[in-house]
Amino acid sequence: MIKIEMDMIQTIGLAVILLLIGMKLRKHIKFFEKYCIPAPVIGGFLFSIISxxxxxxxxxxxTFDTTLQTFFMVMFFTSVGFNASLKTLKKGGKQVGIFLLIAGGLCFSQNIVAIVVSKIIGFPPLLGLMTGSTPMTGGHGTSASIAPIIEAIGPQYAGAKTIAISAATFGLIVGSMMGGPIADRLISKHKLLPVDWKKNEKHLEDSDIDEEVLKKQRPFLDGERFSMAFFYILVSMGIGSYLSIIITALLPALKFPIYIGPMIIAAILRNISDQSKKLNAPIKEISVLEDVTLSLFLAMALMSLKLWELINLAGPLLILLIAQIILIYFYLNFITFKAMGSNYDAAVMVSGHCGFGLGATPNGISNMKAVTEKYIFSKMAFFVVPVVGALFIDFVNTCIITSFIMFFK
Structure with a gap:
């Protein structure tokens, strides 16, 4: 058997090639586009099958040198930290706050179900946790970031990354298939539309939101701002690494992940920037870099998947994934729908929550588009779901996952 060892430069080069292949395939194969499968997942997963x-x-x-994978992972989570803006949360209105609590509650519930079902079927709880909010609400990015932490705990957790990535892919597809039908059933069952809704397509009440939150500036490439965005992230990573060391020294038994410190520092800098006229963090440029770093480390994570580790875990994995489907069905119907007002807006938000609660925010938006194209537009749903899904839930979910890992380790 031939053995090939790729160094750091060769590994990132291959990852970029696979990312570009994934982009090409996504444009030409409708299945990938329909279910919002990310390009690095397509290219990386294809290579892992070949391997x-x-x-x-x-x-x-x-074998690969994963040095840059770790670097880009920390860079991604640092970028996520810059999304934790209390000012934006406040401007989003009461509905955004409520929906964030509901989304966070789903993350907690997904992890509880994963742990409980794992114990019932005799599966290692930390491996089972890789079917909870890590892949479901977190998606492929969080899966590729969290799973290596589990694998590093001990050899008994080999395969955590393969489980998490497989669960995330499963979630993307199922979340896209379930969201629309659940919302449609709620709208019909509770008769949420007026009899003459086709004649009177009036938006439902949404006066408590500030649309400035969603306003986009005209695209403008500013090299200095992109440089500053990069510097902000690197400074946060540098200072945050010391914070991680301090936290670990104070709580040695917990062994927090290396990205915790940088993410906290980034959140602090973001909120200082929101309140200061002198410190103006380039948030839009940081968001672009967040997407870039996510794609790069995700491509590296996917191409190094050891799919042969999944063979003996297929049975327990299927049981755990079915449990997650049952959970989100009841959660959406009895918690999300009722807490958001049991009205038409709430039903549309249910479809969106299903999308990003089992996959990613783009899936949630796709679900809502499908529902509103059949009925009427929901301004509230298209405001609340993207704000929570794109800005806040990753930060909240990461904190919840980290807490579970610390407790059950």
């Missing part, structure tokens, strides 16, 4: 074939046929094995 599995090579290994099973004893042709070759490939």
């Amino acid at each position: 599995l074939i090579f290994k099973e046929t004893n042709i070759l094995t490939i």
Whole structure:
């Protein structure tokens, strides 16, 4: 068998090639576009399948230097920290705050179900946790970031990344399939539309939101602002690394992930920037870098998947994923819908919550578009869901996941 060892530069080069292949395939294959499968997942997963074939046929094995994967992972989570703006949350109105609490509650519930079902079927709880909010609400990005932490705990947790990535892919597809039908059933069952809704497509009440939150500036490429965005992230990473060391020294038994400190520092800088006229963090440029770093480390994480580790775990994994589907069905119907007002807006938000509660925010928006194209537009839903899904939930979810890991380790 041929053995190939790729260094840091070769690894990132291959990751970019696979990312570009994924982008090309996503444009030409409707399945990937329909279910919002990310380009790095497509390219990376394709390569991992090829690696599995090579290994099973004893042709070759490939090992990678994951130094830059760790770097981009920390950079991504630092960028996520810059989304935690209390000013934006306040401007979003009461509905945004309520929906954030509901979304956070789903994250907590997903992890509880994962742990409880794992214990019932005799599956390692921390491996089971990789079917909870890590892949479901977190998606592929959070899965690729959190799973290596679980694998590093001990050899008994080998395969955590494969489980998390597989669960995230499953969630993307199921979340896109379930969201619309659940909302449609709620609208019909509770008769949420007026009899003459086709003649009177008036938006429902949404006076407690500030639309400035969603206003986009004209695209403008400013090299200095992109440089400053990069510097903000690196400074947060540098200072945050010391904060991580301090936290670990104070709480040595917990062993917090390395990204916790940088993410906290980024959140602090964001809120100082919101209140200061002198410190103006380039948030839009940081958001662009967040997408770039996510794509890069995700491509590296996917291409190094060891799919052969999934063979013996297929049965328990299926049970855990079915449990997550049952959970979100009841959660959406009895908590999300009721807490958001049991009206038409709430039903549309249910479809959106299903999308990002089992996959990603783009899936949630796609679900809401499908529902509103059949009925009428919901201004409230298209305001609340993107604000929570794109700005706040990753920060909240990461804190919840980290707490679970610390407790059950």
